[in-house]
Amino acid sequence: MSKGRISVRTAAGSPLPMGVSRTPSGHNFAIAARHATAVSLVLFRSGQDEPVAEVEFDPRLNRTGDVWHLLVRDFDPALRYGFRLRGPCDLQGSGHCYRPQLIMLDPYAKALTGGSDWGVAYRRSGRPDPLASFQRRCVHVESDFDWEGDRPLNIPLKDTIIYELHPRGYTAHSSSGVKHPGTYRGLIAKIPYLKKLGVTAVELLPVAEFNELENTRVNPATGEPLKNFWGYSPLAFFAPKAAYAVNGRDGNQVREFKELVKALHTAGIEVILDVVFNHTAEGGADGPTISLRGIDNAIYYLLDPVTRQYLNFSGCGNTVNCNHPWVRDLIMDCLRYWVTEMHVDGFRFDLASILGRGPRGEVLADPPMVEKIAEDPVLAHTKIIAEAWDAAGLYQVGSFSPHPRWAEWNGRFRDDLRRFLCGHPDCVGPLATRIAGSSDLYGHNGRMPFNSINFITSHDGFTLYDLVSYSRKHNEANGEENRDGDNHNISWNSGVEGETDDPEIIALRRRRIRTAAVILLLSQGVPMICAGDEFGRSQQGNNNAYCQDNEISWVDWGLEKRNADLIRFFRLLIALRKDYPIFRRAGFFNPDAGDGRPEISWQSLVPGRQDWSPEARCLAFRLHGGEGPDFLVLLNAASSPRRFLLPDPLPGRRWRLLLNTAAAAPADIVPVAKAKVVSGSRLEVADYGAVVLICRQG
Numbered sequence: 001m002s003k004g005r006i007s008v009r010t011a012a013g014s015p016l017p018m019g020v021s022r023t024p025s026g027h028n029f030a031i032a033a034r035h036a037t038a039v040s041l042v043l044f045r046s047g048q049d050e051p052v053a054e055v056e057f058d059p060r061l062n063r064t065g066d067v068w069h070l071l072v073r074d075f076d077p078a079l080r081y082g083f084r085l086r087g088p089c090d091l092q093g094s095g096h097c098y099r100p101q102l103i104m105l106d107p108y109a110k111a112l113t114g115g116s117d118w119g120v121a122y123r124r125s126g127r128p129d130p131l132a133s134f135q136r137r138c139v140h141v142e143s144d145f146d147w148e149g150d151r152p153l154n155i156p157l158k159d160t161i162i163y164e165l166h167p168r169g170y171t172a173h174s175s176s177g178v179k180h181p182g183t184y185r186g187l188i189a190k191i192p193y194l195k196k197l198g199v200t201a202v203e204l205l206p207v208a209e210f211n212e213l214e215n216t217r218v219n220p221a222t223g224e225p226l227k228n229f230w231g232y233s234p235l236a237f238f239a240p241k242a243a244y245a246v247n248g249r250d251g252n253q254v255r256e257f258k259e260l261v262k263a264l265h266t267a268g269i270e271v272i273l274d275v276v277f278n279h280t281a282e283g284g285a286d287g288p289t290i291s292l293r294g295i296d297n298a299i300y301y302l303l304d305p306v307t308r309q310y311l312n313f314s315g316c317g318n319t320v321n322c323n324h325p326w327v328r329d330l331i332m333d334c335l336r337y338w339v340t341e342m343h344v345d346g347f348r349f350d351l352a353s354i355l356g357r358g359p360r361g362e363v364l365a366d367p368p369m370v371e372k373i374a375e376d377p378v379l380a381h382t383k384i385i386a387e388a389w390d391a392a393g394l395y396q397v398g399s400f401s402p403h404p405r406w407a408e409w410n411g412r413f414r415d416d417l418r419r420f421l422c423g424h425p426d427c428v429g430p431l432a433t434r435i436a437g438s439s440d441l442y443g444h445n446g447r448m449p450f451n452s453i454n455f456i457t458s459h460d461g462f463t464l465y466d467l468v469s470y471s472r473k474h475n476e477a478n479g480e481e482n483r484d485g486d487n488h489n490i491s492w493n494s495g496v497e498g499e500t501d502d503p504e505i506i507a508l509r510r511r512r513i514r515t516a517a518v519i520l521l522l523s524q525g526v527p528m529i530c531a532g533d534e535f536g537r538s539q540q541g542n543n544n545a546y547c548q549d550n551e552i553s554w555v556d557w558g559l560e561k562r563n564a565d566l567i568r569f570f571r572l573l574i575a576l577r578k579d580y581p582i583f584r585r586a587g588f589f590n591p592d593a594g595d596g597r598p599e600i601s602w603q604s605l606v607p608g609r610q611d612w613s614p615e616a617r618c619l620a621f622r623l624h625g626g627e628g629p630d631f632l633v634l635l636n637a638a639s640s641p642r643r644f645l646l647p648d649p650l651p652g653r654r655w656r657l658l659l660n661t662a663a664a665a666p667a668d669i670v671p672v673a674k675a676k677v678v679s680g681s682r683l684e685v686a687d688y689g690a691v692v693l694i695c696r697q698g
Helices: 184-189 191-197 252-266 292-300 325-340 352-356 368-375 411-421 428-435 503-522 558-562 564-579
Strands: 009-011 019-023 026-032 038-044 053-056 067-073 080-086 162-165 201-204 208-210 234-240 270-275 346-349 383-386 406-409 452-455 526-530 600-603 618-623 630-636 642-645 653-660 682-685 689-697
Touching: 026 292, 038 067, 080 292, 184 191, 184 252, 191 564, 234 252, 234 325, 252 270, 270 325, 270 383, 292 325, 325 368, 352 368, 352 383, 411 428, 411 452, 411 503, 428 503, 428 618, 503 526, 503 564, 503 630, 503 689, 558 564, 618 642, 630 682, 682 689
Parallel strands: 162 201, 162 526, 201 270, 270 346, 346 383, 383 406, 406 452, 452 526
Antiparallel strands: 009 067, 019 026, 026 067, 038 053, 038 080, 208 234, 600 618, 618 630, 630 689, 642 682, 653 689
């Protein structure tokens, strides 16, 4: 043995489970690679580039079927590991891409080294290495953690209010006031705020390891290097992002992520992960070889059957072959791991329509992957949410899966609400359908309103403030000459593009924000709020801030004080939804509430008369509460005020004013107990405004 090398005692090992696992006899390593001709386990000491041992698998002893396996006795968990694989490399022919000069990451690795400091390149021989994150190694992590009895919260989906946030961007701004900005622990420090706001779940943008330095462009105005800020470029599906931990070394990032989940659960808040199984960081043919490509490229990715080029339904260079049995197993093992070991409560599947594509990219009628996720017994009580489209034009909102377990990001809710907020023609009828739970999309196959995840904004696109402040995108800072990002924003700047000191425009924007919140939170379905929308966060008109690790993307907590009235509005509106089940029904509305009245009735300016014409700009609906109170919601998307004739209240009850988006705080929304009686039979609603009344005794 040369200096620094170590001796390794081995045995045959077992083909299952995949990855590395501790057994009474040692640590078992297993990796599936059908087309590899040779496989080696390569071991490293922390901080060293050269291996301390390399053990070649004997195919007669260490291979069962297509799985290569090896038992290492007396394995030191402080060692890092990876795999070296040999085999054909002919991307245009066989589609294989074995590169034995490189060390492959274990697809089942629970933690990676080399990325513990955000934005800091790995250095080789004192020089920054441009392939920084691709030189990472795998770490074996034991599952010892005291959960102190933590169990899944299992909040019913119909009662869920989702808050989408970026794990780093939420506290990275200097105004956040946390001890550890941009980390899991920084997010823990904001739990009291989330609890007071009233949300029931946080949806975290990707926490699986990715390389924030893979973006090589710069901001053309400042010269600032751009990053992959969002993280939709996974290196290892099982491994939490080390740079989001205060100490992301030696696998400690796993512990810190568990601490976050445990703290959120203690506060009654669930954790939903945004997961990316549709593509990986290996990109197209010119991308780096990190893991799956160098393990069994022709199995793990979709390749054109003739040219053997990567099929690119993700828009990111490659598409994972999700319905191959190996890949199905990998995805299911990963989901089960995050649920059983990390205690997460659900998943939002990025570009989920790719989960339904076959080996040639065809859309499958009954995709095994989609069905398996819905029917898996371990995941039976988790929330599963599909982004029901992909980057190649496949759009499956309302048709992603007939299985009642699947919820969907309802892109039609977003678009129809935005059109109404802009005063577009022919928008009243579609909005009414969305408010009532989108029965046209989910009223069949046993699905319910809560299969619809309703949202106005998300990480991808304008913030709510920008939606009412910009009529076009302003993505110049992304270094792509404003070509990136969606051009179809369905937004209106309220009269001036961008920032203004005009008090009338400022008032209109704030009114439109409040009106949007009213529609979102009082519609049937599951509302999702984008972090910072509740206090007017802006991205300066950037609708594709994926590469902006700066104040464009970071949440400015100074707005918490400056726009405290807007937070109050959101908080009381959320409380109203939570207090009255009529806003979060399990089923669709019936024509008869049991007392001869429909459960929901519609009108324009006059009770019993709803104008559904393309020219209509007003919509009102009455929710008949049965033994509980009735509610009346009045919406005006016209460019001038409109007077609504109020329907008759129930005998012994009176209409009381709960909310008026045109009023100054605190009159914009009041608790139910303080709602004042409305005098007269007519009520004026401001342009682009909303009014909510409650019918109760007294």
